[in-house]
Amino acid sequence: MKIHSANFIISNTDVSKCPKDQLPEYAFIGRSNVGKSSLINALTDHKKLAKTSGKPGKTQLINHFKINDEWFLVDLPGYGYAQVSKSKRKTFQSFIKDYFLQREQLVCTFVLVDSRHEPQKIDLEFMQFLGENGVPFGIIFTKADKLGSSTLNKNITKYKKQLLKTWESIPTHFITSSETAMGREDVLNFITEVNKN
Ligand code: GTP
Ligand code: MG
Numbered sequence: 001m002k003i004h005s006a007n008f009i010i011s012n013t014d015v016s017k018c019p020k021d022q023l024p025e026y027a028f029i030g031r032s033n034v035g036k037s038s039l040i041n042a043l044t045d046h047k048k049l050a051k052t053s054g055k056p057g058k059t060q061l062i063n064h065f066k067i068n069d070e071w072f073l074v075d076l077p078g079y080g081y082a083q084v085s086k087s088k089r090k091t092f093q094s095f096i097k098d099y100f101l102q103r104e105q106l107v108c109t110f111v112l113v114d115s116r117h118e119p120q121k122i123d124l125e126f127m128q129f130l131g132e133n134g135v136p137f138g139i140i141f142t143k144a145d146k147l148g149s150s151t152l153n154k155n156i157t158k159y160k161k162q163l164l165k166t167w168e169s170i171p172t173h174f175i176t177s178s179e180t181a182m183g184r185e186d187v188l189n190f191i192t193e194v195n196k197n
Helices: 036-044 086-102 121-132 149-163 184-196
Strands: 006-012 025-030 062-067 071-075 106-114 137-142 173-175
Touching (some): 025 086, 025 137, 086 121, 106 184, 121 137, 137 149
Parallel strands (some): 025 106, 106 137, 137 173
């Protein structure tokens, strides 16, 4: 898919203030620092569209980006180890939950996991939450450039094994790097296919 335009539309913490357009949208969620904002920039080939940082906790709002005037990418705050106050973390949790439970335009969520790490309880629980609430999701393994191919394959195999303990089949998944653009076309092709339906 060619990206002709990618525009920031609005940031907020209130799902009722998200764009009213009836366009399909794709959200990115995962632990702080996993690479959600970087992946949005890599997919759109716009280096500064979404704000990124080496420090966890950069994205703190629901951010809508309109792509090709036809669909949205949504950057969300991370969960997990963001260095924010406990009360702020609670607020995050409640508006993120509202977003997933209430946003009718959301057609698919990508749960990002760092390809270097062992399966994390918080991610598995989050997938469980999405599954229980009927929110379709795929998994994106990030930062693949940081591993050699054999370690990468080993880690992905291990992750799949873990998933099969809870899920009957392995959800749609992608292996990506925002540094090398690995997996970019796969994710964009998937979005193209979903948009057709
Ligand atoms: P929060 O907004 O804090 O939740 O983080 P995030 O998930 O949006 O992560 P972000 O995109 O800001 O990236 C975090 C750090 O990881 C930055 O220093 C990025 O440069 C780095 N990073 C992200 N993706 C990749 C990748 O594919 N490869 C490498 N090598 N570094 C990456
Ligand atoms: Mg971010």
